[in-house]
Amino acid sequence: MATEFVSFPLREGQTPHDPASRTATIIKETFDTIAQQPGFQRLYWGTETENPNILRIAIDWDSVDHHINFTKTEKYKLFIENFGQIVDISKGVLYHAHLSPHPPTRAISQPTTPATETLVAFFPSSYSKADQDKFEEDFKNILSALETHGADISTSTASGWVVEELPIPNSESNETGKAFVALIGWISVQAHLDFRNTQAFKDNIHWLRGAKDLKGVKMVHIASTLVE
Structure with a gap:
């Protein structure tokens, strides 16, 4: 099982959250097409808070492979043409990850999770399986601290390694590398920001920021809607 992550800039004037808009109509058509594909389980969508x-x-x-097979169909070309009316396809970012637990529904969709922190940590291409396992084990210390000290403001988590190599942020040589994605559910964006000021956060964030060969971290918040 796998989760596809994709993001696109909306074209000017689009209103995806207005159910009466043409944007919302195209989004529904897009999701209806995806939901008809073999291997589809569910999807979550929203816009970045930031x-x-x-x-x-x-x-x-x-x-x-189920997703890749869809991209090779004739229907996919029409699907992209339609969706491209509201987003800039050329500036899209797409990758897959194997998350634990799967599905990540509780960490990524309302009403269970009003705000999801999507964090991606980047590492060199040479990052070994042993290095990956060590980082993943260390990262669990952050999640454990959250469960212990933030149970009233967090909802659920899911995380795992990205299948593809991704461009490393701010790389002068267009370097790509390994990436680890974590979904952390919060009752609000403010709850996450407040937790960053706690002693529990300060005592455990070194497991991320001090990770071996860490190349960078990107983080955004999203309020996502579940579509099944």
């Missing part, structure tokens, strides 16, 4: 002009979609598939 930049509402970025549309983000996460799709649970039976496997990465």
Whole structure:
């Protein structure tokens, strides 16, 4: 099983959260098409809190191959043409990850989770399986601290390694590398920001910031809607 993550900038004037808009109609048509594909399980969509002009979609598939097979169909070309009316396809970012637990529904969709922190940590291409396992084990200390000290403000988590190599942020040589994605559910964005000021956060954030060969971290918040 795998989760596809994709983000696109919306074209000017689009209103995805207005159910009466043409934007919403095209989004529904897009999701209806995806839901008809073999291997589709469910999807989650929303816009970034920090930049509402970025549309983000996460799709649970039976496997990465099920998604890849869809992209090779004639229907996919028409699907992209239609969806491209509201987003800039050329500036899209897409990757897959194997998350634990799967599905990540509780961490990523309302009403269970009003705000999801989507965190991506970047590492060199040479990052070994042993290095990956060590980081993943260390990262659990952050999640454990959250469960212990933030149970009243957090909802659920899911995390795992990205299948593809991704561009490393601010790399002068267009370097790509390994990436680890974590979904952390909060009752609000403010709850997350407040937790960052706690002693529990300060005592455990070194498991991320001090990770071996860490190349960078990107983080955004999203309020996602579940589509099944």
